[in-house]
Amino acid sequence: MQGQDLIRTIPCSGNDSTCYALADCNNFFVSCERAFNPALEKKPVIVLSNNDGCVIARSNEAKAIGIKMGDPFFKIREAVRKYKIHVFSGNMQLYADMSARVHATLREFIPEIEIYSIDEAFIDLGGIQGDMKSLGEKMAYICRRNTGIPVSIGISKTKTLAKIASKLCKQYPKLHNSCYMHRPEDIETVLKKFPIKDVWGIGRRTVAKLDLYNITTAWDFLSAPEDMIRGLMGINGVRTRNELSGIPCIAFEDSIKSRQSIMTSRSFTKEITDMELLSEQIAEFTAMSAEKLRKQGSLCGEIMVFACTNRFRTDETYRNSSAVFKFETPTDSSIELCTAAVRLAHSVFSPGTGYKRAGVCFSDISGKEILQPSLFAAPDRFKHDKLMDAMDRLNKSMGGKAVLIASEGSGKIANTKDHMSPHYTTDWNDIPVAHV
């Protein structure tokens, strides 16, 4: 039974010597800003989340000053002035575009890559002959040259070990952004020094539990009995333990999987107390989610709307209300989705409440091609297809929100983005000009 759990996720390549690379972009959002503004090199730089709320990326210099991931911006204003930290509002369009460029560069080496996140990709090097260390160095060099983004390439027998190898690259500049970790004695030396809290899959809660057993390094974890790890962490703990010992338990997935849920939510600069404003926001979030839904060719079976108060306020109790609607027949029409969402927004709203955050979540998502039409569904149930298609194309070619659903309103609520860089690669007006 336990064995089957594990085997299910092991890639069945038929090759007993597996090898994975992890390409990890260094301080990715900061590196994107630097790629177009070289004056930022060697300077402390941070990037902020929506509404300029929290720190979501830091340059090494900013880390050295003591700026933490997730620090609220208003709490570090003093340090920003004192150390002349360069501040940017998150420019997600730019980062997504730069990410695509890095992926395209990696694919020139090995076509099948697994895009793990906006700044990370796994590459299956199983069966590849040659000097892995120099292959990694070459990948890192070409990525930097083609995109301006510094990338760390960690290579080892499992994904978890490859992650560790990529972290070593950042720690030791001498490695030239590429670390191939394969000899058992080297792996042992590394794991004995590697903090368990930095291992992929080991989070805060687990670190606290492991600490009670004096497990503080990756090697301690690997040396602990399997039953004990299973008891503390369940199957995922056993997988991580196997991965550290060189047995792959996390499969390589190069096909792009459709999302099982699609969410759009935002915090507001000022609390919303007006129902019309709230429902316009909800409609806007719904339209954004619906666009993502159509992009992956899916239908939504269930929609959830939520709105909550400011969880940091101490003078009143935190409230989070939500409501759900199930569609008789799944849909991808913004019109149907917005109609449902606005109705839900009305049922969630309570007068006199100040809402600080709200959002929309689509679930029960299915592929459009395998739709089982309900017996009672109207024959014209795809009547909005052409309209949606036209709307998506207009919005794509004209950028942003050229066409809106009526319930979205006119966007009266603006987010704070006081430090936005130009849309260098995604807006013709912002394309950098070379002065010669």
Place this chain on the structure above:
DNA sequence: TCTGGGGTCCTAGGACCC
């Protein structure tokens, strides 16, 4: 004044059925 956003998977426990 000001505190992000979007995902996945696993597990335990309850409801329900035979």
Place this chain on the structure above:
DNA sequence: TCTGGGGTCCTAGGACCC
């Protein structure tokens, strides 16, 4: 008074990731 046992499915909550 006595009060089974096993299976499935669903859901909420926890934990993790970036």
